[in-house]
Amino acid sequence: MEIPAELESQIDEVIGHYPVSKRSATLPLLHLFQEYFGLIEDQAIEWIARKLELEPINVLELVTFYPMFRREPLGKHHIRVCRTLSCAMAGGYQLLDTFCKHANIVREHSGHDDHLLKSADGKYSIEFVECLASCGFGPVCMIDDDFFEAVAQEEVPQLLEKYQ
Secondary structure (H helix, E strand, C coil): CCCCHHHHHHHHHHHCCCCCCHHHHHHHHHHHHHHHHCCCCHHHHHHHHHHHCCCHHHHHHHHHHCCCCCCCCCCCEEEEEECCHHHHHCCHHHHHHHHHHHCCCCCCCCCCCCCCEECCCCCEEEEEECCCCCHHHCCCEEECCEEECCCCHHHHHHHHHCCC
16 A cells, blocks of 8 residues: 555654554544545555554454444545434434435435445435434534534435535
8 A cells, every 4th residue: 555655744743642552543543544545445454553563453443343434435425414312303314314315325225224325426425423413403414524403304405406
């Protein structure tokens, strides 16, 4: 895996913050890789493990445990819908269904998927997430880095239109 000099410099700087145990730098390095490459591939896991003198499984277990790390690319625009209790009670599950319908995201089975779903054209990806920290104003969602509170299902087409 080819690591650009700029990224490697950032990595070395981050590792320097953990003089007692380089292992503690694993999460920050995963964030740097995902920010730079958009996802965490097997080669990145192996590279980080070598850099921190760990076994690849020590890095993989973090990637598979924390839901913020992605193993596959997102759509051009990424939608996150909160599924925590207050948002669920305010219509979060229906909001996810409405986004899927209007973004042409086909759900393979009934029920509410925890994994990343994408439109066939790659324009949108969507996932259910835990708590977007606005429990009094549900349902809430994010599209890319934009945050929306008290989203009504009727608003979904207009929201998606902003990301054409």
